[in-house]
Amino acid sequence: xxxxxxxxxxxxxxxxxxxxxxxxxxxxxxxxxxxxxxxxxxxxxxxxxxxxxxxxxxxxxxxxxxxxxxxxxxxxxxxxxxxxxxxxxxxxxxxxxxxxxxxxxxxxxxxxxxxxxxxxxxxxxxxxxxxxxxxxxxxxxxxxxxxxxxxxxxxxxxxxxxxxxxxxxxxxxxxxxxxxxxxxxxxxxxxxxxxxxxxxxxxxxxxxxxxxxxxxxxxxxxxxxxxxxxxxxxxxxxxxxxxxxxxxxxxxxxxxxxxxxxxxxxxxxxxxxxxxxxxxxxxxxxxxxxxxxxxxxxxxxxxxxx
Amino acid sequence: xxxxxxxxxxxxxxxxxxxxxxxxxxxxxxxxxxxxxxxxxxxxxxxxxxxxxxxxxxxxxxxxxxxxxxxxxxxxxxxxxxxxxxxxxxxxxxxxxxxxxxxxxxxxxxxxxxxxxxxxxxxxxxxxxxxxxxxxxxxxxxxxxxxxxxxxx
Numbered sequence: 001x002x003x004x005x006x007x008x009x010x011x012x013x014x015x016x017x018x019x020x021x022x023x024x025x026x027x028x029x030x031x032x033x034x035x036x037x038x039x040x041x042x043x044x045x046x047x048x049x050x051x052x053x054x055x056x057x058x059x060x061x062x063x064x065x066x067x068x069x070x071x072x073x074x075x076x077x078x079x080x081x082x083x084x085x086x087x088x089x090x091x092x093x094x095x096x097x098x099x100x101x102x103x104x105x106x107x108x109x110x111x112x113x114x115x116x117x118x119x120x121x122x123x124x125x126x127x128x129x130x131x132x133x134x135x136x137x138x139x140x141x142x143x144x145x146x147x148x149x150x151x152x153x154x155x156x157x158x159x160x161x162x163x164x165x166x167x168x169x170x171x172x173x174x175x176x177x178x179x180x181x182x183x184x185x186x187x188x189x190x191x192x193x194x195x196x197x198x199x200x201x202x203x204x205x206x207x208x209x210x211x212x213x214x215x216x217x218x219x220x221x222x223x224x225x226x227x228x229x230x231x232x233x234x235x236x237x238x239x240x241x242x243x244x245x246x247x248x249x250x251x252x253x254x255x256x257x258x259x260x261x262x263x264x265x266x267x268x269x270x271x272x273x274x275x276x277x278x279x280x281x282x283x284x285x286x287x288x289x290x291x292x293x294x295x296x297x298x299x300x301x302x303x304x305x306x
Numbered sequence: 307x308x309x310x311x312x313x314x315x316x317x318x319x320x321x322x323x324x325x326x327x328x329x330x331x332x333x334x335x336x337x338x339x340x341x342x343x344x345x346x347x348x349x350x351x352x353x354x355x356x357x358x359x360x361x362x363x364x365x366x367x368x369x370x371x372x373x374x375x376x377x378x379x380x381x382x383x384x385x386x387x388x389x390x391x392x393x394x395x396x397x398x399x400x401x402x403x404x405x406x407x408x409x410x411x412x413x414x415x416x417x418x419x420x421x422x423x424x425x426x427x428x429x430x431x432x433x434x435x436x437x438x439x440x441x442x443x444x445x446x447x448x449x450x451x452x453x454x455x456x457x458x459x
Contacts (some may be wrong), residue, residue, distance in 0.1 A: 005319055005322055005323075007315055007316065007319045009312065010312065010315070010316040010319060011312035011313050011316050012316060012448075012452070013313070013445045013448060013449070014449070022316070022319045022320070022323070024319060024322045024323040027322060027323075027327045027328055028323065028324065028325050028326075028327050028328045029323060030319070030320060030322075030323025030324065031323075060452055061320055061323075061324075061452060061455070061456065062324065062455060062456030063456070064324075064325060065323070134410075135410040135411065138410065138411070138412055139411055139412075274438070274441060275445075
């Protein structure tokens with residue numbers, strides 16, 4: 001494989017996680033390579049942020065970009081990892097696991113894979129639909145509306161577990177509200193990954209609609225701060241993206257707003273100094289409504305009073 | 307002054323890897339950004355660097371002009387505007403799209419801001435941008451080029 005151009009540590013301002021390399025093996029062909037080095041077994045919460053990287057780079061650079069994920073588990077492959085490997089293999093254009101720490105045979109295999117790689121045609125529709133959806137959602141963003149969420153002085157007061165207790169107590173005795181804990185919402189993640197079992201996303205609380213044409217309001221509670229929140233945000237991004245789709249007659253279809261996802265935040269989601277609204281813009285672009293995590297806001301959301 | 311080297315190198319790599327890079331007129335766009343990458347390596351407070359960053363953004367005019375010319379050459383598409391200015395190309399893309407794609411509303415705004423910034427700093431004597439303005443300008447430029455590069459050829 002003759003490399004025309006390789007860039008190490010590229011920088012795309014809008015991505016939440018940058019690829020390690022961009023490779024242009026020939027003019028008109030772009031390969032973005034993400035390298036992951038998990039220390040523990042994969043879970044949905046660690047695998048889906050990788051899927052978010054795939055969404056973001058496809059949307060930023062185009063459907064024809066070949067996106068590769070190289071996974072190097074620091075402590076070896078665990079028993080449950082293959083489920084997540086199947087998900088990632090079904091979505092990334094190139095996916096490889098190296099638990100043998102960089103042997104020459106593996107490197108040659110990767111180079112051969114890159115030289116033959118093509119973007120997955122069957123996912124073009126997903127990227128195109130998502131691009132339209134993100135463009136429509138992004139129009140809802142304004143700095144004025146979200147200024148309180150980037151206030152770094154608002155540090156999380158309590159843990160997520162304590163926050164959930166507090167919030168559930170706030171609505172448990174509310175009349176005319178039907179709250180469901182761990183509200184399940186289907187998504188095409190299992191079908192996209194070719195998994196046999198159905199895997200649902202669960203939201204911390206869901207409120208069943210009072211009118212038939214209303215989508216259920218589903219809520220996740222998070223305690224976030226300026227630092228250390230990026231992986232959680234990447235997970236939440238993929239969650240909001242995937243619940244918007246379903247397979248209909250074998251075809252992937254956008255299904256409107258099956259639920260109204262609301263993220264109730266304890267703390268702040270300030271971005272880097274030169275782009276403090278980065279995380280707010282990202283979350284709004286995939287469909288999250290943002291609210292502060294306090295009992296009054298929760299009642300407002302529960303009653304559909306956005 | 308920051309150098310913005312990574313941002314500019316990423317724009318260049320993405321453009322070379324896009325399908326548009328196979329079109330001969332886009333070679334001039336790539337050359338312009340190679341000059342800019344050279345300028346961005348110079349960590350200097352001089353006015354030359356800021357001016358060069360703004361000046362090199364004319365590559366957007368060339369790139370969008372080429373995209374519009376290519377699109378208007380397809381059967382049944384409206385003719386291209388007489389001059390390939392940034393404003394004309396934007397108006398064409400907004401009205402007609404390129405292979406069914408258009409700029410997102412936020413990028414439309416970014417492109418308008420690029421045009422305004424250029425008028426401010428390239429057409430007025432002794433007015434120079436500060437680092438924050440250059441960074442915003444570069445981010446807008448990168449976003450616009452990236453989105454244009456995703457248009458179907």
